[in-house]
Amino acid sequence: MSTLTDRYVAAAACGVPERQRLDVELELRASIADEIDARIESGESPVAAERAVLTAMGDPARLAATYSERPQYLIGPEYFLEYQRLLVTLLAVIVPILVAIAVVLSIGENDGFGGVFGDGITAGIFGGIQVVFWTTLVFVILERSNATQGRPLMPWSLDTLPNVDQRQMAVGQTIPSLVMLALFAIAIVWQEVAPFVPGTGDERVPVLNPDLWSFWLPVLLVLLLAEAVFEVAKYRVGRWTAPLAMVNTVLNVAFAVPFAVLAWQGDLVNPRFLLGLDWPEGAESGSPLGMAIAVGIAAVATWDVVDGWMNSIRSSQRSHGERLVPVL
Amino acid sequence: MSSMDDVTAAHLQELRRGTVVLACLLVLEQPGYGYGLLDTLSRAGFEVDANTLYPLLRRLERQGYLASEWNTEETRPRKFYRVSEAGRELARTLTADWERLDRAIAGMTSGMAEEKKP
Numbered sequence: 001m002s003t004l005t006d007r008y009v010a011a012a013a014c015g016v017p018e019r020q021r022l023d024v025e026l027e028l029r030a031s032i033a034d035e036i037d038a039r040i041e042s043g044e045s046p047v048a049a050e051r052a053v054l055t056a057m058g059d060p061a062r063l064a065a066t067y068s069e070r071p072q073y074l075i076g077p078e079y080f081l082e083y084q085r086l087l088v089t090l091l092a093v094i095v096p097i098l099v100a101i102a103v104v105l106s107i108g109e110n111d112g113f114g115g116v117f118g119d120g121i122t123a124g125i126f127g128g129i130q131v132v133f134w135t136t137l138v139f140v141i142l143e144r145s146n147a148t149q150g151r152p153l154m155p156w157s158l159d160t161l162p163n164v165d166q167r168q169m170a171v172g173q174t175i176p177s178l179v180m181l182a183l184f185a186i187a188i189v190w191q192e193v194a195p196f197v198p199g200t201g202d203e204r205v206p207v208l209n210p211d212l213w214s215f216w217l218p219v220l221l222v223l224l225l226a227e228a229v230f231e232v233a234k235y236r237v238g239r240w241t242a243p244l245a246m247v248n249t250v251l252n253v254a255f256a257v258p259f260a261v262l263a264w265q266g267d268l269v270n271p272r273f274l275l276g277l278d279w280p281e282g283a284e285s286g287s288p289l290g291m292a293i294a295v296g297i298a299a300v301a302t303w304d305v306v307d308g309w310m311n312s313i314r315s316s317q318r319s320h321g322e323r324l325v326p327v328l
Numbered sequence: 329m330s331s332m333d334d335v336t337a338a339h340l341q342e343l344r345r346g347t348v349v350l351a352c353l354l355v356l357e358q359p360g361y362g363y364g365l366l367d368t369l370s371r372a373g374f375e376v377d378a379n380t381l382y383p384l385l386r387r388l389e390r391q392g393y394l395a396s397e398w399n400t401e402e403t404r405p406r407k408f409y410r411v412s413e414a415g416r417e418l419a420r421t422l423t424a425d426w427e428r429l430d431r432a433i434a435g436m437t438s439g440m441a442e443e444k445k446p
Binding site for chain 1: 361362363364366367377378379380382383386387398404405406407
């Protein structure tokens with residue numbers, strides 16, 4: 001039967017390159033035996049001594065990696081920043097393109113709103129996974145092959161320092177907001193023009209009450225446009241200010257009050273859609289559905305208003321703070 | 329309190345990191361083998377783990393600072409390491425730097441004592 005030492009040495013040796021293996025194995029065996037002997041001499045039992053020595057040596061796989069000087073990480077500090085930078089850039093560029101292509105193809109196939117939405121999400125997730133996988137693989141190979149001999153991939157110089165920018169709004173926040181607003185507007189028009197949810201029987205009906213197109217839904221589209229203009233304005237100002245928070249409040253109230261009232265009265269959701277769900281009472285005034293939507297609208301709007309004011313207070317404190325306390 | 333001690337221990341480890349290499353190069357003027365060297369270093373106050381020292385010896389050998397030879401005359405064959413000419417040169421360089429640092433630190437501490445006097 002093999003001893004613990006045999007098993008330990010074998011486990012460590014199999015992680016060491018072939019040409020060093022025998023040498024490492026013999027040396028390790030001798031060192032372990034020496035150490036065990038020393039412990040036995042100082043009064044330990046042979047079994048306890050062997051266990052103590054091998055335990056102190058630690059995981060044999062780690063020892064083998066140290067012996068063969070293999071990096072015990074996927075991407076080290078040498079390449080990590082470039083890896084991170086490239087990954088973020090590629091994800092930001094490639095994923096939206098893939099989503100756009102998938103959405104266009106899906107629209108061509110006439111899958112309906114749900115199908116197009118699903119295709120876009122799927123393309124985004126799988127594209128993202130591919131980008132992460134291949135980028136990581138390339139960097140792992142770079143790391144292992146020591147291709148740049150310890151020099152950074154992209155040499156850093158003073159010229160690459162970005163300009164100091166006081167703005168706290170990044171394009172990275174504004175563009176997603178604009179995209180969300182556009183998608184919201186498209187969804188509102190789409191569900192009316194090409195209905196995809198079932199009504200009674202085989203017919204497809206809009207989700208929102210078509211009667212609202214006489215006034216409130218056009219108002220909603222105008223409000224979305226105003227919100228988009230507001231986002232651009234916020235980006236150009238560069239940070240939240242009290243006037244911006246005020247405009248934000250007005251926009252939110254203009255949206256939330258009429259639509260929460262409509263929802264509460266049961267006028268927001270298409271009654272034919274609710275009929276298809278066997279839930280005609282959902283269209284009654286004060287129905288649980290209407291109340292839930294109204295409360296949801298009020299909650300989101302309140303949160304957005306409070307968030308806007310908090311941000312404007314915080315950013316004015318920050319700009320004062322910079323002037324009063326130059327060194328923190 | 330214990331986290332404070334951890335931080336201290338980490339700084340001490342950082343400070344001592346390179347000294348094990350120098351100690352090995354100096355001790356191995358006389359041929360030595362893995363466990364024997366571990367014992368010698370620990371007696372001299374260098375607490376180094378076996379799983380750090382053994383791979384370190386091999387690395388220094390690969391870099392040409394140590395030469396090795398198997399001794400098979402005794403019942404237990406052992407690999408003996410001995411410092412090479414390049415290793416001796418490295419030891420001189422490291423020792424000189426060590427002394428320079430020691431003088432610099434001594435200068436700083438006495439300089440601080442001077443400043444406090446008046």
